[in-house]
Amino acid sequence: MADIEYRLPQKRELKTSIPGPKSEALTERRKKAVSAGVASSLPVFADELDGGVIRDVDGNQLVDLGSGIAVTSVGASAPKVVSRVQDAVAKFTHTCFMVTPYEDYVSVGEKIAALTPGSFEKRTALFTSGSEAVENAVKIARVHTKRQAVVVFDHAYHGRTNLTMAMTAKVMPYKQGFGPFANEVYRVPMSYPFRDPEGMTGEEAARRALSIVQKQVGGENVAAVVIEPIQGEGGFIVPAEGFLPALSTWCRDNGAVFVADEVQAGVARAGKWFASEYEGVEPDLVTFAKGIAGGMPLSGVVGRAEIMDAVHGGGLGGTYGGNPVACAAALGALETIEDWNLVDRALEIESIIKEELGSLADSSPIVGELRGRGAMIALEFVKPGSKDPNPEAAKQIAATCLEQGVAILTCGTYGNIVRLLPPLVIDFDLLRDGLRVFAKAIEEAGA
Incomplete structure (x- = not known):
């Protein structure tokens, strides 16, 4: 595995309290300039990021266990991303691919088609955000099948546009007050092993979900x-x-399009190029974003040529979709993943997390489960002696970690999950340091 070089020292260092005075001053400016509807998880303002470190404007160095929500997998300033972006910017920042095309868009399409599951012929369309990718996947599926109904699952998150809000399960903060939402979206139970009846198999969970589809849709x-x-x-x-293969088979048997939303789990994050690979599933369409371009805004849909090409000319696109600078960044990010073997490094990160937290997950009265794959691991917090969600513990633990210079994120339908999404390039000693702070915070919360 290649050695990774860093610009910033890869260590946790606090020079002020969190937040520091400069971040506090910027927060006051922010209140007067930025909508209150745009919230931030951390109260610090970033100055420089490298590897697994966030350096704020007060000079504090925090351990980054969030990667901008799984975006900066190759780091927030990966050399090949920076170099390609600089070269691209010097040539042109925009043409609109629908007006004047350029090679890097085509190159990204070729590359992503080769990396996604399935040896069949594929086509790609590029957009800007994950929500756009998911919404366009639905558009493509509807044109191809000449049907309207879309099946989604409990606990799903697919985006913030009107259609993807309808597809998203959690009301607060994503949907509250924003309706009415798009129709012809049907929600069925997810396979959730920690909360499903004990012993329920993936096939049984799929039958439970699909029986509702057959009866109601x-x-x-x-x-x-x-x-x-x-x-x-x-x-x-x-x-x-068995859950995903059963859904895929059902789609094939019923003429529906099986869409894998790999916006967060894809592009090496889960220890494979795409998480669908774990059970050999070959989706008809795959949506991607987040980790694809090293922090530049880029997303897309890739899939079976006959499905992607069903849309009439001009039916897909967008002014900024597949922006040339973002495409250049994507090629740099994909090259970085390959050169540094970051797919395997995600699995090493998984091993380290489980080594540092596994025994605590088994012994702490407030930890219900440690789960996930690759560098996409979470702990579900519960009230002692039960499986009742414990969002208070998750919030307390996240706050304690932040005070000690470790940036972690919470999530979950019940707000009781702490998720670990470190950059795939994080220094392993730095990772262990951050995890030990996290473990101590769990012990304190469970005492």
């Missing part, structure tokens, strides 16, 4: 089944083995 009316192979905002839920 009708297989002949379903355009697409859309699912995250590992749910992100919903709590890093890994469905029981």
Whole structure:
């Protein structure tokens, strides 16, 4: 595995309290300039990021266990991303691919088609955000099938546009007050091993979900089944083995499009290029974003050529979709993942997390489960002696970690999940340091 070089020292260092005076001053400016509807998880303002370190404007160095919500997998300033972006910016920042195309868009399409599951012929369309990718996958599926119904799952998160809000399960903060939402979206139970009846298999969970589809929607009316192979905002839920293949088979038998929303779990994050690979599932369409471009805004849909090409000319696109600078960044990020073997490094990160936290997960009265894959691991917090969600513990632990210079994120339908999403390039000693702060915070919360 290649050695990773860093610009900033990869260590946790606090020079002020969190937040420091400069961050506090910026917060006051922010209140007067930025909508209150745009919230931030951390009260510090970033100055420089490198590897697994966030350096704030007060000079504090925090351990980054969030990666900008799984975006900066290759780091927030990966050399090959920076170099390609600089070269691209010097040539042109925009043409609109629908007006004047450029090679890097085509190169990203070729590359992503080769990396996603399935040896069949594929096509790609590029957009800007994960929400756009998911919404366009639905559009494509509807044109291809000439049907309208979309099946989604409990605990799902698919985005913040009107259609993707309808597809998202959690009301607060994503949907509250923003309706009415798009229709023809049907929600069914997810395979959630920690909360399903004991012993329920993936196949049984799939039958439970699909029986509702058959009764309430009708297989002949379903355009697409859309699912995250590992749910992100919903709590890093890994469905029981057999669940995803059963859904894929049902789609094939009923003429529906199986869409894997890999916006968070894809692009090496979960220890494979795409999380669908774990059970050999070959989705008809895959949506991607987040980790694809090293922090630059880029997303897309890739899938079977006959499905992608069903849309009439001009039916897909967007002014900024597949921006040339973002495409250049994506090529740099993908090259970095390959050169530094970050797919395998994600698995090493998983091993370290389980080594540092595994015994605590078994012994702490407030930890219900440690789960996830690769560098996408979460702990579900419960009230002692039960499986009742404990969001208070998750919030307390996150706050304690932040005070000690470790940035972690919470999530989950019940707000009781702490998720670990370190950059795939994080220094392993730094990772262990951050995890030990996290472990101590869990011990204190459970005492």
